[in-house]
Amino acid sequence: MSILKQREALLALAILLLIGLVATRFPAFVAPGSLVNVFNDTSPLILLAIGQMIVILTKCIDLSVAANLALCGMVAALMNGAGVPLPLILVAAIALGAALGAVNGLLVWKLGIPSIVVTLGTMTIYRGVIFLMTNGAWVNAHQMTDDFKALPRAVILGLPVMSWVTLAAIALFTVLLTRTPLGRSFYAVGGNPHAAVYTGINVGRTQCLAFMISGGLAGLTGYLWVARYAVAYVDIADGFELSVVAACVIGGVAIAGGAGSIAGAVLGALFLGVINNALPVVGISPFWQMAISGSAIVVAVCFNAAQSRTSGRIILKPQEVAR
Amino acid sequence: MNPVLSLRGISKSFPGVKALQDVQLDLYAGQVTALIGENGAGKSTIVKVLTGIYQPEEGTITIDGTPTRFATAQDAARAGVTAIHQETVLFDELSVAENIWLGHAPRTRLGLIDRRAMHDGAKRLLTSIGATLDPDLRLGDLGIASKHLVAIARALSTDARVVILDEPTAALSHKEIHELYDLVETLKAQGKAILFISHKFDEVFRIADRYTVFRDGQFVGEGAMADATEGQLVQMMVGRSVDQIFPPRSHNIGAPVLTVAGYSHPTEFADINFTLHKGEILGFYGLVGAGRSEVMQALFGITKPSKGAVRIDGQVRVIRSTHEAIAAGIVYVPEDRGRQGAIRGLPIFQNVTLPSLTRTSRSGFLRLAEEFRLSRDYTQRLDLRASSLDQELGLLSGGNQQKVVIAKWLATKPRVIILDEPTKGIDIGSKAAVHEFMAELAAEGLAVIMVSSEIPEVLGMSDRVIVMREGRIIDEVTGDRMTPETLVRAAAGIAEAA
Numbered sequence: 022m023s024i025l026k027q028r029e030a031l032l033a034l035a036i037l038l039l040i041g042l043v044a045t046r047f048p049a050f051v052a053p054g055s056l057v058n059v060f061n062d063t064s065p066l067i068l069l070a071i072g073q074m075i076v077i078l079t080k081c082i083d084l085s086v087a088a089n090l091a092l093c094g095m096v097a098a099l100m101n102g103a104g105v106p107l108p109l110i111l112v113a114a115i116a117l118g119a120a121l122g123a124v125n126g127l128l129v130w131k132l133g134i135p136s137i138v139v140t141l142g143t144m145t146i147y148r149g150v151i152f153l154m155t156n157g158a159w160v161n162a163h164q165m166t167d168d169f170k171a172l173p174r175a176v177i178l179g180l181p182v183m184s185w186v187t188l189a190a191i192a193l194f195t196v197l198l199t200r201t202p203l204g205r206s207f208y209a210v211g212g213n214p215h216a217a218v219y220t221g222i223n224v225g226r227t228q229c230l231a232f233m234i235s236g237g238l239a240g241l242t243g244y245l246w247v248a249r250y251a252v253a254y255v256d257i258a259d260g261f262e263l264s265v266v267a268a269c270v271i272g273g274v275a276i277a278g279g280a281g282s283i284a285g286a287v288l289g290a291l292f293l294g295v296i297n298n299a300l301p302v303v304g305i306s307p308f309w310q311m312a313i314s315g316s317a318i319v320v321a322v323c324f325n326a327a328q329s330r331t332s333g334r335i336i337l338k339p340q341e342v343a344r
Numbered sequence: 345m346n347p348v349l350s351l352r353g354i355s356k357s358f359p360g361v362k363a364l365q366d367v368q369l370d371l372y373a374g375q376v377t378a379l380i381g382e383n384g385a386g387k388s389t390i391v392k393v394l395t396g397i398y399q400p401e402e403g404t405i406t407i408d409g410t411p412t413r414f415a416t417a418q419d420a421a422r423a424g425v426t427a428i429h430q431e432t433v434l435f436d437e438l439s440v441a442e443n444i445w446l447g448h449a450p451r452t453r454l455g456l457i458d459r460r461a462m463h464d465g466a467k468r469l470l471t472s473i474g475a476t477l478d479p480d481l482r483l484g485d486l487g488i489a490s491k492h493l494v495a496i497a498r499a500l501s502t503d504a505r506v507v508i509l510d511e512p513t514a515a516l517s518h519k520e521i522h523e524l525y526d527l528v529e530t531l532k533a534q535g536k537a538i539l540f541i542s543h544k545f546d547e548v549f550r551i552a553d554r555y556t557v558f559r560d561g562q563f564v565g566e567g568a569m570a571d572a573t574e575g576q577l578v579q580m581m582v583g584r585s586v587d588q589i590f591p592p593r594s595h596n597i598g599a600p601v602l603t604v605a606g607y608s609h610p611t612e613f614a615d616i617n618f619t620l621h622k623g624e625i626l627g628f629y630g631l632v633g634a635g636r637s638e639v640m641q642a643l644f645g646i647t648k649p650s651k652g653a654v655r656i657d658g659q660v661r662v663i664r665s666t667h668e669a670i671a672a673g674i675v676y677v678p679e680d681r682g683r684q685g686a687i688r689g690l691p692i693f694q695n696v697t698l699p700s701l702t703r704t705s706r707s708g709f710l711r712l713a714e715e716f717r718l719s720r721d722y723t724q725r726l727d728l729r730a731s732s733l734d735q736e737l738g739l740l741s742g743g744n745q746q747k748v749v750i751a752k753w754l755a756t757k758p759r760v761i762i763l764d765e766p767t768k769g770i771d772i773g774s775k776a777a778v779h780e781f782m783a784e785l786a787a788e789g790l791a792v793i794m795v796s797s798e799i800p801e802v803l804g805m806s807d808r809v810i811v812m813r814e815g816r817i818i819d820e821v822t823g824d825r826m827t828p829e830t831l832v833r834a835a836a837g838i839a840e841a842a
Contacts, residue, residue: 202708
């Protein structure tokens, strides 16, 4: 446990260092308002990374999150056009997202198909459904009501609602993972699925619940995304699922399952968010941004590998180790 | 006649276990030598020494009078030793010919694989053992018996002189077994030295020329099959002395707790009936693969039986999942603890409380203090050695991991605890602790089922022993009949001596 915490501290330090470096050339970047903007910009990535982290924890992966986001966002926009009240739209977006997640989860649970294959398929299907619903047409800003667009941007106590939603999700899922039996069973299922079965845990059901959480968060983010950017079309958040997985990996979530924390996933997402927001400010080309994000992933994976090597069984007595 | 291959003074140990101690073995050209011994006698270890997978600490391996060393599996293969295992180690996606020649395929002048030579060579080898398989078939489309033929053809393709057959009949049908016997005759006629490992006495008497008996990793005796009787071999296998010391038992047996009636599974077991009482330790003995673990897994809700009823305290309980089994008061400590018992990445206390979380949490939230209290209670009783309950389970020794797994189940306050090979692979000290603890549990009124393949343990710990063979209960042994001979005869299907 202490190694994990240390790792998260290291990541936080790396983020601060990055911000500090940028600040030497562009001091305005560290102004509170600017940092709030970075956090707000990174919110969709954080929300999806939380869901993805739980799915990865159970030895699965959800590649359909971005497509799920786009579909739920489109449905939210269409419901808005049909005059459905905003609270109902919010509930519907989360419910639809969770239902799409349940489709993934049920295929993994009941048919035993590897999650990477299932979600690779549903990723394309969900985008296809958007096209079928709209014939590829866009829903633009003038077709959305003002309150629909205003909610994510509304500022409460100095923070936009989108940021508050993200903070609430971080708190909620930290409690879920560390303080409830369901959270514990996510770790058990990923740590050793066979042993989990023998312990009376229904592995498939637990994995399905993880997919539903990931899907529900994607649905919520779908509304936030469409409302914030005031546009919905087939290809929004295209390829975003890879950034989400990257955030988890950088945050120390073990891709083999069973290890990781919400804090890690959030820090991983923030790391990517800072790179994406800070580097353009200092005038570094987008290609270098990609190279830096990529290097961060490789470094994180090397770090994970080194860690699992040192955590092997200690056979030598301490004095023999010292020699 | 001089042996082709000869082992002398071979010893091999693993942490806490002496797997082989000063054993010897001779194999002769054109003869079948049967290696006989109980589970855990060291048969698989000697096969691994012969095939270069394990290196013995002491002893010599001599081939045709020249001492050699097998540092790697390749060395053994080059020296002409080859093994055919229970589950053949071949590649389903490759063709028969490719499987036969993998790693030493004939080459063309350009250094490429010569497919024609490979095909023809495979055909020739298969014909020489009387098989009519098409070398171009995909291996995965063949049955187990045909796969054995391919494995043997592969062995012959390397000019093997010593062929080890490790329980080759375990997965074969009656007809296929007879074909295998014919094949062994063919190999004998070709002058191969054959080591035949089997649990089954009828097979051994049918095809072996000589026998070697191991017991507890030691050489007991050898001789010509023609001079041996079943009685003598059983005697040699089980020995006379029970040298382990078992804790005293209270034998305070109470009312029936678990009654199993007419329990059957389509493929694994049939017509299982038994009653387990409060305070009793009921032993389940049988050869590996007799269906004991399968019955226990069905009782624990892992597999679904097709027929039969389970009663706990006279009430019929339907068990469709492990969750329902735990709720009914049945818990199962599996044999393969690394895979099925321990979650090595989680801390000790989280492993212990995993099935008891509904009891340690309040209104849906975990209470860590309560979890620590529960795990401390049970791990202390088992004398667990760990620096802290927050330590990762994977950092503990095997014996201590075993204690954590047992603590986990006791913490659910079960009525019935099923221990599958509870002392397999743990050191002597931990073994004694587990035995003592089992006696304590029974004395406290828990009903215990112990599945074990170790005869001393079964006899030393059980009040009664049920013997299974081929998925059925063959015998229930109590009182004066609880002797090693009775168990071995029942398990192997040999009539009792008059």
